[in-house]
Amino acid sequence: MADTIIFQSKPAREAPIKTEGLVPWVKTNLFANWQSTVTTLVVGALLLYYVPQFINWAILTATTTTNADACRADGVGACWGVVKEKYRLIIFGRYPFEEQWRPLVATLLMVGLLVASCTRYFWSKWLIIGWVVVLSAFFILMYGSLFGYFDVFGLTKVTTDRWGGLPLTIMLATLSIVLCFPVAICVALGRRSNLPAIRTFCTIYVELIRGVPLISVLFMASFMFPLFMPQGVTVDVLIRVVVGVTLFAAAYMAEVIRGGLQAMPKGQTEAAASLGLSYWQTQFKIILPQALAMVVPGIMNNFIGLFKDTSLVYIVSLYELTGSLGLALNSDADWRPYKLEGYLFIVSIYFVFCFAMSRYSLWIEKQLNKSKLR
Amino acid sequence: MAVAPRTPPKKRDWSWRSQAFRGLLYQVIAVLLIGGVVWWLASNTAENMRIRGIKSGFDFLTQPAGFDIGESLFSFDSNNPYWKAFLVGIGNTLRVAIIGIILTTILGTMVGVGRFSRNGLVRGICYGYVELFRNVPVLLQLLMWYLIFTELLPDISEAKNIGPVFLSKGGLTYPGPVWESGHLWILGGLIAGAAAAWAYRRWATTQFEATGKLRSMFWVPLIIVLLAGAAGWVAGGMPNQWQIPTKGEFAIEGGSSLTPEFLAVLFGLVLYTAAFVAEVVRSGIQSVPRGQSEAAQALGLAKGQEMQKVLLPQALRVIIPPMTNQYLNLTKNSSLAVAIGYPDVVSISNTALNQTGRAVECIAIIMLVYLTTSLSTSFFMNWYNSKSAIKER
Numbered sequence: 001m002a003d004t005i006i007f008q009s010k011p012a013r014e015a016p017i018k019t020e021g022l023v024p025w026v027k028t029n030l031f032a033n034w035q036s037t038v039t040t041l042v043v044g045a046l047l048l049y050y051v052p053q054f055i056n057w058a059i060l061t062a063t064t065t066t067n068a069d070a071c072r073a074d075g076v077g078a079c080w081g082v083v084k085e086k087y088r089l090i091i092f093g094r095y096p097f098e099e100q101w102r103p104l105v106a107t108l109l110m111v112g113l114l115v116a117s118c119t120r121y122f123w124s125k126w127l128i129i130g131w132v133v134v135l136s137a138f139f140i141l142m143y144g145s146l147f148g149y150f151d152v153f154g155l156t157k158v159t160t161d162r163w164g165g166l167p168l169t170i171m172l173a174t175l176s177i178v179l180c181f182p183v184a185i186c187v188a189l190g191r192r193s194n195l196p197a198i199r200t201f202c203t204i205y206v207e208l209i210r211g212v213p214l215i216s217v218l219f220m221a222s223f224m225f226p227l228f229m230p231q232g233v234t235v236d237v238l239i240r241v242v243v244g245v246t247l248f249a250a251a252y253m254a255e256v257i258r259g260g261l262q263a264m265p266k267g268q269t270e271a272a273a274s275l276g277l278s279y280w281q282t283q284f285k286i287i288l289p290q291a292l293a294m295v296v297p298g299i300m301n302n303f304i305g306l307f308k309d310t311s312l313v314y315i316v317s318l319y320e321l322t323g324s325l326g327l328a329l330n331s332d333a334d335w336r337p338y339k340l341e342g343y344l345f346i347v348s349i350y351f352v353f354c355f356a357m358s359r360y361s362l363w364i365e366k367q368l369n370k371s372k373l374r
Numbered sequence: 375m376a377v378a379p380r381t382p383p384k385k386r387d388w389s390w391r392s393q394a395f396r397g398l399l400y401q402v403i404a405v406l407l408i409g410g411v412v413w414w415l416a417s418n419t420a421e422n423m424r425i426r427g428i429k430s431g432f433d434f435l436t437q438p439a440g441f442d443i444g445e446s447l448f449s450f451d452s453n454n455p456y457w458k459a460f461l462v463g464i465g466n467t468l469r470v471a472i473i474g475i476i477l478t479t480i481l482g483t484m485v486g487v488g489r490f491s492r493n494g495l496v497r498g499i500c501y502g503y504v505e506l507f508r509n510v511p512v513l514l515q516l517l518m519w520y521l522i523f524t525e526l527l528p529d530i531s532e533a534k535n536i537g538p539v540f541l542s543k544g545g546l547t548y549p550g551p552v553w554e555s556g557h558l559w560i561l562g563g564l565i566a567g568a569a570a571a572w573a574y575r576r577w578a579t580t581q582f583e584a585t586g587k588l589r590s591m592f593w594v595p596l597i598i599v600l601l602a603g604a605a606g607w608v609a610g611g612m613p614n615q616w617q618i619p620t621k622g623e624f625a626i627e628g629g630s631s632l633t634p635e636f637l638a639v640l641f642g643l644v645l646y647t648a649a650f651v652a653e654v655v656r657s658g659i660q661s662v663p664r665g666q667s668e669a670a671q672a673l674g675l676a677k678g679q680e681m682q683k684v685l686l687p688q689a690l691r692v693i694i695p696p697m698t699n700q701y702l703n704l705t706k707n708s709s710l711a712v713a714i715g716y717p718d719v720v721s722i723s724n725t726a727l728n729q730t731g732r733a734v735e736c737i738a739i740i741m742l743v744y745l746t747t748s749l750s751t752s753f754f755m756n757w758y759n760s761k762s763a764i765k766e767r
Contacts, residue, residue: 025494028492029492029493029494029495029497030493030494030495032492032493036492036493039491039493039495039496040493040495043493043495043496043499044495047495194397195397195400195401195404196401197401197404197405198400198401198404201404201408207749208745210748211741211744211745211748211749212706212740212741212744212745212748213706213707213709213710213720213744214706215709215710215712215720216709216720216737216740216741216744219720219724219733219737219740220737223727223733223737224419224733224734224737226422227418227419227422227423227733227734228415228418228419229418229422230418230421231418231421231422231425304509308509308510308511308512309511311511311513311514312513312710314513314713315513315710315712315713322511322513322514322517337525339521339525340518340521340522340526343514343517343518343521346514347510347514347518350509350510350511350514351506351509351510354508354509354510355505355509358505358509
């Protein structure tokens with residue numbers, strides 16, 4: 001008697017757990033276990049309590065009227081009218097009102113140049129010419145004449161003590177980073193040189209500058225620089241501050257570049273030496289191009305830091321973005337109570353610039369790593 | 375035709391073709407150039423000071439300062455000499471820097487670890503915090519906190535309070551102990567306890583290496599320290615007087631208090647630097663390969679042991695150098711306190727500079743103070759770093 005074997009199909013396997021979509025995401029990220037659930041509930045409750053209050057203040061009950069009395073009424077939230085009323089003073093500082101198209105055009109040119117310099121499409125020798133053209137156009141527009149000698153296009157002269165706001169912030173950051181670059185390369189090479197005197201000088205310079213706050217360098221530029229100059233020579237405060245910020249930034253930049261130099265394998269130098277290249281040929285044709293490409297993210301970080309640090313010149317009475325806000329509101333009794341709104345306005349300007357730069361830094365890092373991914 | 379053998383150039387040769395000679399020449403030129411510039415600047419300065427009739431020297435330090443300082447660690451009035459004013463400034467700088475460093479480390483580590491949380495909400499908030507706070511200049515943040523603490527908080531007469539802690543435009547007031555000499559005994563007890571705990575840890579380590587028996591390396595030392603502190607308190611006569619602040623008509627009386635300037639500087643610096651510290655901690659944790667924690671689990675280490683013995687020591691190696699930089703940045707950024715009138719060393723020097731006109735001396739004092747703190751902090755952190763570095767054979 002043989003048992004008859006009857007084919008029986010097995011039950012189908014269960015479908016795999018769904019891991020995509022909203023519901024599974026919420027399950028794994030918000031309610032994975034009891035600790036996570038408690039955290040979600042507590043944090044969510046706090047958010048639900050405070051975020052609507054903020055939205056209510058900033059948007060729903062806010063006014064944009066330029067009448068300060070209307071802001072004082074009960075139940076009115078943020079008073080954005082202060083920005084509407086004062087934005088030209090905040091963005092351009094004390095620059096003469098009817099001439100403010102000039103800093104606007106100059107700033108747009110400068111920002112355009114910076115964006116172009118960050119775009120791969122424009123990376124060619126023409127970019128250097130672009131820099132020269134745009135920088136001179138910037139100063140002609142802002143100052144009204146070139147080096148004070150040639151009056152161009154009949155623009156009225158605007159002395160540097162009236163410059164302010166966003167154009168000054170962007171100019172200080174850009175100029176300092178461009179000027180500090182050659183200094184930083186020399187110092188970085190000097191710190192790795194095998195000539196003891198030069199190495200000592202470069203090390204002392206870097207450690208000295210990195211050990212003191214920027215504000216003491218700015219105090220030096222504004223109080224001590226006039227004493228350093230020979231009798232009768234006066235240097236514009238803007239130039240003094242640019243020199244101070246440049247020397248400060250150069251020390252930090254030199255350390256970033258030195259990091260790149262240290263990461264270069266020794267074989268590169270030896271290969272260059274065996275080809276008979278001189279020291280400077282080796283550095284400029286072999287070492288620096290590779291080392292600089294390696295530290296582009298560090299350079300970008302420095303630039304972001306410098307952009308934020310320009311706000312410090314406010315302490316030595318140059319009215320860049322932070323200073324011009326104080327200029328616009330401190331003396332105006334009507335609008336002074338709405339300073340917070342003004343602060344939030346310039347915070348958003350700084351944030352947009354810095355955030356864009358940090359995103360760019362991530363992108364460029366990925367671009368430069370392409371050659372290492374096979 | 376035989377080629378005449380070329381003699382190699384001599385090592386030291388007084389000619390342009392010798393590398394050693396050129397190197398020497400470059401150095402001599404550099405020294406002369408830098409020395410010349412320094413001499414030129416110094417002689418210009420001396421000449422300018424002579425013409426403008428500016429006196430130089432540090433003799434002004436012993437003259438009476440003639441200004442009052444809002445807050446200070448020890449008593450100071452306007453008859454006291456300048457050097458004492460500078461000491462007050464240095465004390466205030468160190469106070470905000472040390473408290474700031476401690477709070478920044480705690481907050482930054484929490485946010486940095488929070489970026490790895492399994493909870494999406496926590497991750498999102500930590501990410502948003504880091505991006506928001508590190509992309510806004512620290513000076514602007516200080517000014518905003520100052521505005522909030524001095525103008526948006528309620529007046530002193532309507533101070534908000536949680537129990538005996540009051541918050542108003544006048545600052546933060548909280549209960550503080552009435553200081554007596556008995557409190558010194560507590561300090562002494564804690565120090566003795568720390569020494570005993572250290573001895574216990576050494577003994578436990580040698581015991582572990584000899585017998586393999588594990589002893590608690592955290593709880594027992596902690597209890598030793600606390601017990602010693604309590605013993606000190608008993609020995610000091612059990613001082614238990616507290617000053618509880620009460621709300622008066624125009625002021626909050628009694629208790630210890632923090633000024634709005636101090637709070638603004640502290641909040642600004644801590645929140646700004648913590649965003650950077652969070653990134654440092656995050657990159658440190660990310661740098662430890664996953665295999666390490668898997669290997670620790672395979673060896674049967676407990677969760678705490680895995681963190682303490684395997685993951686943290688490796689992450690610390692990556693974290694310490696950039697963390698040092700952040701501590702130094704915080705200390706240097708505390709100089710921005712001058713913008714909101716917290717009497718730190720820069721602010722005091724600025725006042726002294728305006729009163730005496732001795733720019734060179736006052737700026738030299740600022741630089742000297744910061745150089746000393748920077749160099750000693752980096753010296754300490756380098757020592758700690760070399761202690762936690764890989765011990766290679």
